Amino acid sequence: MAVSKFKMFRTLFSKDLREIRIELLVIALAAIFLIGWTYFKTEDAGRAIILAPTTFLLGLAVLLPVITSFRLLGREWNNNTIYMMMSLPVSGTMMLGSKLAVLFTEYLAGTLIVLLVGGAALISSFPDMWKEIASQSYLIQLVAATYGVSITGMLFIFCTSFMSQVSGKLFNKASGLISFIVFLGIFILAAKLMPDTRMVLNDSPLMISASVEWQQIKTLLLHGLYNLLSAVLVFTGAVLIWERRIEL
């Protein structure tokens, strides 16, 4: 009896989802208590301070999935569960893809929790200001584009983390150091190869008739596209190493 690939992916995803439950719970509780406490302890214009815990928690929601990306894969070797994972009848794309999906979920869920709680506190504190912001579609689009670019950036970081770890596992000695060097190396290489998006767009017909605001958004989106392409390249490299070189 054949087993569906979707069921396999869902099973792998659910297994790893367990890893991020606690972290998401911590972020949610911290957001509610920290932002809630600031909200109730301040009044009027003083409530602008809510931005401080919101920014701090947003940073945490970004940092935690990066840490998890190293734990999620490395733990398979530490627990010897890599023996089971590698004997499963699944491709490297599905194996690493399910872990990528978990990290992506952690990033989205974590940041959205903080943004929702922080946003709710700020909206109720400064309703007039929010009405003003909401009426400017450009600002909303700029925020959405920035968030979109952050997602592609995170995907690139996760893929780089996978690539560095599987590269490190090719060596018996100094595996951790090699992973670290590969991780840094990919970032340096990506930074060197990343074209200046402003320069690329300057001569583009997309920009000729665009306002300054739209130029900013388009520059951001192009940056996101480069991130995405880099992530796909690095992920493909990691899958190739996983499938062709990793052994126990």
Place this chain on the structure above:
Amino acid sequence: MIQFNNVSKSFGTVVALDRVDIQFAGGLITGIFGPNGAGKSTIIKLIAGINRSDSGQVLVGGGTPRNKKDSVAYLPEIDHLYPWWSLRQAAEFMQAFYGDWDQSRYQELLSFLRLEENMIMGKISKGQRAKCKLLLVLARRAPYLLLDEPFSGIDILTREEIAEAMIRGYQGGEQAVLISTHEIDEIESLVDNVVFIDQGRIQLVGNAEQLRKERNKSLAEIMKEVFRHGSQQI
């Protein structure tokens, strides 16, 4: 049928397998015997597709091990289950990947091995974990069953239970069972064929019953003789 055609495998400077040519037929239980570091586990890992040969070819049912993972039930020597898993969770996980999972066989062996589905892998004894691992591979109707040191670090009573479960779990027909161990006494009566291996080279291959009759010795005694006197081929 599993075929090794002139297979070599090294780990750094250590030669694990040296130009091995061997076949494992379906419908038979083969014991792979040898001292620690002989190359037994490497044979099993190559078939399971978690190692790659440096040269030569390994064929599992006519295909590469990587493409035949769904036909292979593999029990590694080490504890490879998540410590937070209950036996039920582990079984559900396996079910999601292997279409040959047999729930009725699972229930039967669960009861025979006196295991509980709510047992947590990280909180049970090594012997119970070994039984859980065995249950998870025997509950499948896989054409190839690979057991790597199934008795390692297990007490004598549990060993007997495991050996008994292997007999119950054996599906005959075309299923090829490979058991790698250096604890030969436990499975002496189970195996149809034997392979003695040392330092990555096959020392002796043959039918267990025939070898016992010809030499008028137990397999354990034959193994001692083989490893004492070096390479012999039948």
